[in-house]
Amino acid sequence: MLLIFLEYLDASSLRMLGSACKFLYAACHSDDLWKSLYLESELKNSTALEWRGTWRSTFLRLPEEPNGAINCDTVFSDVLHRPFVCSNIDLATYTASIPACNQIARFETISNDDFAGQWARKPFILTKCIQDWPAFRDWNLEYFSTKYRDVVFRAESVDWTFETYTKYMTTTSDESPVYLFDRKFAEKMDISVGQEAGATYWRPECFGPDLFELLGAERPAHRWLIIGPQRSGSTFHKDPNATSAWNAVIQGAKYWIMFPPGADVPGVYVSSDSSEVTSPLSIAEWLLEFHAEARQSPGCIEGICEMGEILHVPSGWWHLVVNLEPGIALTQNFVPVSSDLYHLSEAIAFLKDKADQVTGFKRDVTDPYQLFTNRLREKHPDLLERALGILDAKKEQKKRKWDTAVGGDSQDSGVGFSFGFGGDDEDIP
Ligand SMILES: O=C(O)CCC(=O)C(=O)O
Ligand SMILES: [Fe+2]
Incomplete structure (x- = not known):
């Protein structure tokens, strides 16, 4: 909770609070806090930035972090320790x-x-x-x-x-x-x-x-x-x-x-x-x-x-x-x-059915699906026709699966519902 609270502080508050005791010194030095401050600041737009070893030193333009300036041997915190563990795992x-x-x-x-x-x-x-x-x-x-x-x-x-x-x-x-x-x-x-x-x-x-x-x-x-x-x-x-x-x-x-x-x-x-x-x-x-x-x-x-x-x-x-x-x-x-x-x-x-997830096109391309299918129609009508045929067949297959699942096509079985565990594996090669 403390670390979440610290995320709301600005740089000078973090510095002052970090002077209060060893525990707060360690918490307020958490470099993720300073990384966020940096990324939210104007400094982010400076291409000529000088990296000073940590986000805190870089943000505050301090000399590279003096190692062990304050002895934190008696500060114990899983939350503060976790990033250290993660950045030191043996890959x-x-x-x-x-x-x-x-x-x-x-x-x-x-x-x-x-x-x-x-x-x-x-x-x-x-x-x-x-x-x-x-x-x-x-x-x-x-x-x-x-x-x-x-x-x-x-x-x-x-x-x-x-x-x-x-x-x-x-x-x-x-x-x-x-x-x-x-x-x-x-x-x-x-x-x-x-x-x-x-x-x-x-x-x-x-x-x-x-x-x-x-x-x-x-x-x-x-x-x-x-x-x-x-x-x-x-x-x-x-x-x-x-x-x-x-x-x-x-x-x-x-x-x-x-x-x-x-x-x-x-x-x-x-x-x-x-x-x-x-x-x-x-x-x-x-x-x-x-x-x-x-x-x-x-x-x-x-x-x-x-x-x-x-x-x-x-x-x-x-x-x-x-x-x-x-x-x-x-x-x-x-x-x-x-x-x-x-x-x-x-x-x-994807371009047709997941239009909201399509990424990477320039803003002026408003309908990537139309654009792509038009280009295919011009240059490779045979491929377009085959691909659309595949999609139709897939749709049909899905519909049949659904009908089977809800019993829609089981007129003579007398059972209105059937159930299967045949996972949807059509995507798996
Ligand atoms: O080299 C990497 O980190 C993988 C990059 C990647 O998966 C991507 O560009 O989609
Ligand atoms: Fe990738």
């Missing part, structure tokens, strides 16, 4: 010894035929796919520090120069470090991306065409540069707009834990229409509380994507990702042409 405890049956498949490369026919709905790691990228050859954190020192990147809700971010990422002890996640990086770094000569990286061929390319300049945000220290990462989510993604590790290593679309993920709570996902725990808390249970749960798969490797995230799959080392990654979302057209039909259905 290897969770990420090592992955059970063989949970391992994400690994290949050197994969052909587009194999991908489209057998692997488009399954996660896998490719180990020899990005070695020709200049981005893989040249990029590392030192290179960024030299070449892009003054470039301002987006890191969650702040815009910082790379110089500031690198100082932050090398000294922070935040439990959930601010993650650099920038979708305008190509423009900011003045690099070209794609198949043209001189490109810094390109889409791996094995994934084949990307149907969202039909949207041209109107496609939603789809590529990100991701940089973060050890412990940074992404809590459980599904990727936007029913897209698939690939995620390439340029430097560092990432642990992935994934579940198929219809699975119940321990510690993740989804509203009945799946519009809201609550995963209230930080990555470290989730690992502490739920990892063991998750590992035993149906559908769970795990893997480590090492430097130089790329991981495929199929549409609709849940994933939690944590950086095992400071690292750089590139990710791109796409809609592949799989043999069963599952991905196209899912993307169309």
Whole structure:
């Protein structure tokens, strides 16, 4: 309760109260309080900020925290201790010894035929796919520090120069470090991306065409540069707009834990229409509380994507990702042409039926569903027709299931109601 109360205080009150006794000194130094103050203040808009080791020192522009200024040996508090525990967990405890049956498949490369026919709905790691990228050859954190020192990147809700971010990422002890996640990086770094000569990286061929390319300049945000220290990462989510993604590790290593679309993920709570996902725990808390249970749960798969490797995230799959080392990654979302057209039909259905959850489009795109289906009608009428056919068949199948469940089509059984435990597995490949 005390910590919740402290969240209502401004900086000078926190400072004064923190002078009252050892316990309040410790409580008022809780760095999460200062992180919030910083993020709510004007300082947040200063790209030239100087990171001073803690949010408190940074906010108050103090010299880097003098260690052990006040001896708090006699202060005991689980609440104050918890962030310390979480930012000091040994990640290897969770990420090592992955059970063989949970391992994400690994290949050197994969052909587009194999991908489209057998692997488009399954996660896998490719180990020899990005070695020709200049981005893989040249990029590392030192290179960024030299070449892009003054470039301002987006890191969650702040815009910082790379110089500031690198100082932050090398000294922070935040439990959930601010993650650099920038979708305008190509423009900011003045690099070209794609198949043209001189490109810094390109889409791996094995994934084949990307149907969202039909949207041209109107496609939603789809590529990100991701940089973060050890412990940074992404809590459980599904990727936007029913897209698939690939995620390439340029430097560092990432642990992935994934579940198929219809699975119940321990510690993740989804509203009945799946519009809201609550995963209230930080990555470290989730690992502490739920990892063991998750590992035993149906559908769970795990893997480590090492430097130089790329991981495929199929549409609709849940994933939690944590950086095992400071690292750089590139990710791109796409809609592949799989043999069963599952991905196209899912993307169309998402844009149509979950319009309120569609994200990443510019404000002037008011009807992404119409836009996408119009483009498909122009360029690939055959694909559109097949995908709509699949959606109709699915609807019909759902209706039949429902009728069976409520006894609507059981005229001759004499039983007005039937019940089954055949879980809704149509989403699970
Ligand atoms: O590298 C990561 O943290 C994963 C990123 C991710 O899942 C995403 O961009 O959707
Ligand atoms: Fe993701």
